Amino acid sequence: MALFIGYFVDKKWFTLELLNQNLQRFPFRGNDAANRPATAVSKVKLGGQAVQNWWFLRFFPFMVYGLIPNTEDCVWQLVLKLKDIVEFVVSTNLQPSQVAYLEVLIHEYIADRKALFPQPLRPKHHFLTHYAWNILMFGPLIRLWTLRFESKHSYFKRCARYAQNFINITLTLAHRHQMLQAYCFNGQMFPDDVLLDKGTSFHPDLYAVNIQNAVKHLNHDIKQYLVTDEVCVFGTKYQKGQFLIVQIDASERWTFARILLSLVENVEVHFVVRLYTSTFLPDYNIYRISATDDDLNHVVCVKYNDLLDYYPLLSHYKVSGSHFVTLKNKPREPKEA
Known part of the structure; x- marks a missing residue:
């Protein structure tokens, strides 16, 4: 996305200041506001965490609505393809026909990305080409992603930061986690459907x-x-x-x-x-x-x-x-x- 934004800025479709202002003023609601993208977008990289960047791509058409003079531009079409790919990858229920379309979309995106920008492709682009096969083998990838583990890990980081004592920190974390589990399982272990x-x-x-x-x-x-x-x-x-x-x-x-x-x-x-x-x-x-x-x-x-x-x-x-x-x-x- 940083490459694409740099391209749009160089073509003078909008400025980084205007993009960041639109991002800051955008009226996110509910859980959308909880994952509000960071307002530090530049030509080099996007600020924020993975979910924030996901939300940035999702709402990016709103931020630049009316600012794209040529929607047939190859780079703008690349942005739309990337948005489509993400929407497929994070889906919880896909049909085989949708997976087949996703595979075609990914190969088109990789080919266009390589043709339009001289920067070398990264290993993650190669991993992307295997996503369709992985979905057929293991089901929707949203059920397998590591973000839930990162969320769990954030609890231990908070405990370590609040404890302010790193002597045998693993014992401290294990004890506090077990206390939390005992509290959560007090009474009904699983909530009603x-x-x-x-x-x-x-x-x-x-x-x-x-x-x-x-x-x-x-x-x-x-x-x-x-x-x-x-x-x-x-x-x-x-x-x-x-x-x-x-x-x-x-x-x-x-x-x-x-x-x-x-x-x-x-x-x-x-x-x-x-x-x-x-x-x-x-x-x-x-x-x-x-x-x-x-x-x-x-x-x-x-x-x-x-x-x-x-x-x-x-x-x-x-x-x-x-x-x-x-x-x-x-x-x-x-x-x-």
Whole structure:
């Protein structure tokens, strides 16, 4: 990314100062703000840690939206290919056809990168060529990555820093870790699959007609469901206002839907969502979303197991007067109707 940014700056499409200012002013929300990229971008390298650089690439089209005079430029297309590759690599559910496309995309990226920049390729570029094969052999790579180990290691680094005593530090760390484990396992070792916050009995008569029509197909007695604005399913928190990716029919492969309500009955979770019209912008690899008059009444109920991707998009972002959504990872291919 530092090479690409240097290229854009040399072509006077934007300056480093403007890029850093846009990055600093960008209104990140929720967990997106927790991984906010470092505002120290230069031609040499990106500042920050791995997740911050991942987030930088994900939101980079927003930072330079309207500043790219030629979206057909080879280097800009290289940025979009890299964004696509990352979205595939961090996906939790991929079809063989998607893995095949990823392999083609990686080889195109390596060839273009080598042709456009004289800097020699690094070993990580060679490792990248094996990713598609590794996915076929071991499954989604996001389940195998080392970031969780690095997160665990950060706990021990904090303990060592706070202890201020490095005499037999391994014994200190082992003792404190076991104390932490004892605290975490006190009572219930594993949390429930579904946790809801402030759930109340669901009475459809209290809601608008479009919501009443959306929940008519539910199998159980509708009054057995609890309604809530926030529910945690397998460790992922879903809140009112977040966007989900859902399948509607065979002609419309998938679309964005905004959570209005969450309905819970034992371990069964449904989301009452409002569908939004979306337009893919290939020049920036992002989606423009809008709510038409029909969309305001287009409310459906979606089962958790029918989501194309479990990760909720925290919100849409307003750039240059339009609302956009950028993917964190590629959703799985929808089932044919």
